[in-house]
Amino acid sequence: MTTPGPWKKSSYSGGGDGNACVEVALGRPRIAIRDSKSLAPGTLTVRVGAFSAFVDALKGREGRPV
Structure with missing residues (x-):
């Protein structure tokens, strides 16, 4: 995978500082996904x-519930 593009947060990321979500970045042919609260694990x-x-x-x- 090439270096992913800019990381984007969901508009549903919650209140406060908005870090209660995942972020995604496009890196053709794959999408990179990371935890916005804990970037270190990868x-x-x-x-x-x-x-x-x-x-x-x-x-x-x-x-509906997951």
Whole structure:
């Protein structure tokens, strides 16, 4: 994977300083994912298509518990 682009936080990252979420960065052909509260352990990378399918599945849940 190439160096990921800028890290982006979700608009649902919570109150306060907004660090209660994950961040993602595009790095074709993969997406890098990291915990915004604990950057030291590293990142998880997945293929763009797999990440898109994951996000689509979450959207389909419409507020139902995980």
